[in-house]
Amino acid sequence: MGDAFSKILEGLEQSLLMAYEVWWALVLGFAISGIVQAWVPRERIETTLSGNGPKPVAWATGLGAASSSCSYAAIAIAKSLFQKGASATTALAFQFASTNLVWELGLVLWVLIGWQFALAEYVGGVILIVLMAALLRLFVSPRLEEQARRHAQEAQEGHVHEHGADGEAANGPSWRQRLLSVSAWTEVAHNFLSDWKMLWKEISIGFLLAGFIGLLGNDFFNVLFVTDAPPVVRTIENVLVGPLIAILSFVCSVGNVPLAAVLWSGGISFAGVIAFIFADLIVLTIVAVYVKYYGWPFALRISALMFVTMVIAALIVDLIFGLAGLIPETRPTRNDIFGSVQLDYKLALTLLGLAIFSVLFWLPRRDDPRTSATCPAHAAASPAEAASSSARRGS
Numbered sequence: 396m397g398d399a400f401s402k403i404l405e406g407l408e409q410s411l412l413m414a415y416e417v418w419w420a421l422v423l424g425f426a427i428s429g430i431v432q433a434w435v436p437r438e439r440i441e442t443t444l445s446g447n448g449p450k451p452v453a454w455a456t457g458l459g460a461a462s463s464s465c466s467y468a469a470i471a472i473a474k475s476l477f478q479k480g481a482s483a484t485t486a487l488a489f490q491f492a493s494t495n496l497v498w499e500l501g502l503v504l505w506v507l508i509g510w511q512f513a514l515a516e517y518v519g520g521v522i523l524i525v526l527m528a529a530l531l532r533l534f535v536s537p538r539l540e541e542q543a544r545r546h547a548q549e550a551q552e553g554h555v556h557e558h559g560a561d562g563e564a565a566n567g568p569s570w571r572q573r574l575l576s577v578s579a580w581t582e583v584a585h586n587f588l589s590d591w592k593m594l595w596k597e598i599s600i601g602f603l604l605a606g607f608i609g610l611l612g613n614d615f616f617n618v619l620f621v622t623d624a625p626p627v628v629r630t631i632e633n634v635l636v637g638p639l640i641a642i643l644s645f646v647c648s649v650g651n652v653p654l655a656a657v658l659w660s661g662g663i664s665f666a667g668v669i670a671f672i673f674a675d676l677i678v679l680t681i682v683a684v685y686v687k688y689y690g691w692p693f694a695l696r697i698s699a700l701m702f703v704t705m706v707i708a709a710l711i712v713d714l715i716f717g718l719a720g721l722i723p724e725t726r727p728t729r730n731d732i733f734g735s736v737q738l739d740y741k742l743a744l745t746l747l748g749l750a751i752f753s754v755l756f757w758l759p760r761r762d763d764p765r766t767s768a769t770c771p772a773h774a775a776a777s778p779a780e781a782a783s784s785s786a787r788r789g790s
Contacts, residue, residue, distance in 0.1 A: 410606025424468015459492025
């Protein structure tokens with residue numbers, strides 16, 4: 396009984412440490428999502444990201460690379476863009492860029508596993524986006540894409556879109572005026588809290604899964620991978636199993652790097668680790684979020700599309716790095732894998748995230764007649780009521 400209790404405490408500790416690692420990214424990502432929903436005009440989104448060609452995809456990639464590295468935050472922002480008129484191609488390009496091309500992810504990979512993995516992540520991220528854009532229509536028809544957009548707009552509960560939804564933002568306040576406006580930030584706060592309300596259960600479950608599966612050790616993961624077969628067979632099996640392991644064990648894109656280090660230290664192939672890292676957008680809790688946002692048909696099809704592109708991209712990266720002699724031979728020790736709370740930049744970022752969360756949590760609850768009247772309605776609205784309200788606003 397004592398050993399079991401000790402393991403439970405250890406699993407909870409690892410879950411909290413992983414939450415500590417990505418807390419600031421979650422807060423920042425949801426804050427950006429709230430700003431996009433409240434302030435960005437629909438027409439501007441449609442003009443910049445509504446197409447499927449190289450230019451809108453490149454814009455979406457750049458926006459993603461400059462955004463949060465957390466998968467949950469990435470899909471929240473992508474949903475906001477998609478609601479505003481961005482195409483499925485650019486929304487997914489944003490998600491791939493946000494979880495594969497951000498600097499903090501590359502830095503963590505470099506420190507824990509080596510610079511080769513950081514480079515592979517960036518090269519693979521670009522390959523993922525190109526493959527996704529090329530294969531999207533094999534999985535998602537234009538009709539299904541529009542059905543998913545309507546579902547996302549109708550399912551949005553308690554969100555404020557006064558400036559962006561009806562095309563009025565072109566003559567509305569400037570960005571500078573909004574930055575200095577308490578009312579404008581209150582709109583952002585409503586959206587911020589609504590995203591948290593929608594996703595907190597999925598995020599919490601994800602952290603718990605990651606923390607406790609991390610207790611299983613190398614042997615559990617290694618038995619799932621072929622290690623003594625011919626190189627081609629081993630590589631193909633590893634890139635197929637890698638995403639499946641990620642689906643059951645991972646929280647956010649930065650959060651799965653320690654587990655990727657466990658796999659690499661245990662002898663898994665380079666391609667298998669890369670495929671595992673790529674699979675941050677198709678874990679079960681995130682697929683459940685896709686269903687909430689877009690409905691079952693679209694959620695399952697984009698998940699299948701992502702799985703296919705992740706496997707192919709991992710194989711391509713493995714081939715390129717193998718030919719270039721860039722696949723590393725050294726592997727990390729267990730002491731390199733798990734983090735801790737220390738007086739460093741991560742603590743500063745966590746405190747900053749806590750400050751942002753506190754302000755955005757407080758704004759809708761301050762003593763303001765406008766927000767006092769609207770916030771309870773937002774909190775109590777059912778999806779059907781939200782959809783009806785959205786229809787009345789003409790969204």
